[in-house]
Amino acid sequence: MLTQRQLELIEAAIKLTATEGIQKLTIRNVASAIGVSEAAVYRHFESKHELLKAILDHLNAILSPHFTTLLNNEVPSFEALHTFLAELFTLLEHNTAFTLMLFAEETFNVDPQLRGDLLTLMEGNLSHLVLFFQKLIESGSCRSDIEARQLAVITFGSIRLTVSRWHLQGAQTSLTNQAAPIANSLITLFRVP
Amino acid sequence: MLTQRQLELIEAAIKLTATEGIQKLTIRNVASAIGVSEAAVYRHFESKHELLKAILDHLNAILSPHFTTLLNNEVPSFEALHTFLAELFTLLEHNTAFTLMLFAEETFNVDPQLRGDLLTLMEGNLSHLVLFFQKLIESGSCRSDIEARQLAVITFGSIRLTVSRWHLQGAQTSLTNQAAPIANSLITLFRVP
DNA sequence: CCTTTGCAAGTTAACGATGACTAACGTACT
DNA sequence: AGTACGTTAGTCATCGTTAACTTGCAAAGG
Known part of the structure; x- marks a missing residue:
């Protein structure tokens, strides 16, 4: 099951892709979109x-x-x-x-x-x-x-x-x-x- | 007009994309596909x-x-x-x-x-x-x-x-x-x- | 009731790969 | 002598990923 944070990341990733294009879908950008550090993403997803x-x-x-x-x-x-x-x-x-x-x-x-x-x-x-x-x-x-x-x-x-x-x-x-x-x-x- | 070398590069790029996927279409790979150095590509194309x-x-x-x-x-x-x-x-x-x-x-x-x-x-x-x-x-x-x-x-x-x-x-x-x-x-x- | 323990979730600061691109230099042919 | 075309050896940015450390909170033990 998805946690709240995972959902938040997914939605941020989708929004990011929509506005900036799929090339901008990087862990860095997703992280900063929800205002956390890059490494924090890896607490919620093992990998990209x-x-x-x-x-x-x-x-x-x-x-x-x-x-x-x-x-x-x-x-x-x-x-x-x-x-x-x-x-x-x-x-x-x-x-x-x-x-x-x-x-x-x-x-x-x-x-x-x-x-x-x-x-x-x-x-x-x-x-x-x-x-x-x-x-x-x-x-x-x-x-x-x-x-x-x-x-x-x-x-x-x-x-x-x-x-x-x-x-x-x-x-x-x-x-x-x-x-x-x-x-x-x-x-x-x-x-x- | 295209030079011979340019055509060669284009065809190598197309072939590379076909076999390896578009993510592999890098200057490095195109260069090595025709057996020249990376910098050589820039003698024939100003940029990617x-x-x-x-x-x-x-x-x-x-x-x-x-x-x-x-x-x-x-x-x-x-x-x-x-x-x-x-x-x-x-x-x-x-x-x-x-x-x-x-x-x-x-x-x-x-x-x-x-x-x-x-x-x-x-x-x-x-x-x-x-x-x-x-x-x-x-x-x-x-x-x-x-x-x-x-x-x-x-x-x-x-x-x-x-x-x-x-x-x-x-x-x-x-x-x-x-x-x-x-x-x-x-x-x-x-x-x- | 307080303390201790433990874990989830965040941080900073790196690592190694790889990307596009460039400067400086070499060479061969016209 | 000059130009076309190649080289080596970098620059700098960015990628995914990780190590080591910090913090907050919740449960457990005395």
């Missing part, structure tokens, strides 16, 4: 690896409920996809750190274990989408000539690209506003003709 | 920034013809999209560096100018796709109830996500084999109903 792992877990804990909610609707509908995208984009816009963490594989790529963790997280999200589309196809409102997995990849890919571009542009525009056009396009494409 | 910029340019020079070819077909067709994806994925598979460079924004994110360059590169590719879909819509074979821009984002996003996952998995599977399913799905979705 452990801190990064905890950050991944924490982000996943915030993100995954959204995917679960999408799936848990009694009656699967395109309406659910619409609100899902709107909520997700709002979340991403207000937590810039997500976009930096989840969309910058390189950071975690140095460490093979972290890379695996990130892949697991990603595949988890993706498989939620797959399940959603499977249910939607069964319900008859979604076209069935394309595999659910492909629909999920297309959806997730569109999300990621939109966020990446938004981020590269310096996060100046509104990300939330871009959810609706994408949702509408996907729904138009996926709806049974 | 300049080297990175040259790498971006070089990658773009290889990549952009593929997008141009897609666009330059006399008669735009889904067949062209199919071969474009197949060729692109083969290229990416055999030049792992692309996937690392073009899909890891963070590397270039430290430097505002490089970030801008990367965005330009990306928007350039994307707008080629947009033009392609515009022509395709005009030709009547592509559905017209969705904007060309949206189709381009969906296409490009699907490509990127597939490559990202492939890369996170350690590039073990065949990327080329994944082009056809995606192309088929997109074509089925985009074809006029």
Whole structure:
């Protein structure tokens, strides 16, 4: 279980990454962000690896409920996809750190274990989408000539690209506003003709 | 214009990034990859920034013809999209560096100018796709109830996500084999109903 | 009730690696 | 003679990490 201090460090690290970029995510900077010395961090995390792992877990804990909610609707509908995208984009816009963490594989790529963790997280999200589309196809409102997995990849890919571009542009525009056009396009494409 | 030595350095840098990851892309490593001292690199590039910029340019020079070819077909067709994806994925598979460079924004994110360059590169590719879909819509074979821009984002996003996952998995599977399913799905979705 | 013990959590001050980059110098070819 | 291109040997900053010491508080023992 996480201690209060660990949580504080994780949140400081996320905030730091959001504002300064992932290159600034150093033990030194995290420490000074919460006003303690560098060595103090090591009282709470054995190594930077452990801190990064905890950050991944924490982000996943915030993100995954959204995917679960999408799936848990009694009656699967395109309406659910619409609100899902709107909520997700709002979340991403207000937590810039997500976009930096989840969309910058390189950071975690140095460490093979972290890379695996990130892949697991990603595949988890993706498989939620797959399940959603499977249910939607069964319900008859979604076209069935394309595999659910492909629909999920297309959806997730569109999300990621939109966020990446938004981020590269310096996060100046509104990300939330871009959810609706994408949702509408996907729904138009996926709806049974 | 690039000298022979500069080209050699760029290619060494790309190869290094492909095999060892972008974190290993240091002046030291690039230097020793071509068997010269660290300081020698600075005879050919003023700074690491300049080297990175040259790498971006070089990658773009290889990549952009593929997008141009897609666009330059006399008669735009889904067949062209199919071969474009197949060729692109083969290229990416055999030049792992692309996937690392073009899909890891963070590397270039430290430097505002490089970030801008990367965005330009990306928007350039994307707008080629947009033009392609515009022509395709005009030709009547592509559905017209969705904007060309949206189709381009969906296409490009699907490509990127597939490559990202492939890369996170350690590039073990065949990327080329994944082009056809995606192309088929997109074509089925985009074809006029 | 006071004292002692022990531990959690902080400090300062380093260590060794490694990063980008540079100054001074050598050499070979035009 | 000069220039293009290489070298060695550094500078300086910053990284993750650790050792040694200090402090505050809570439980245990007499």
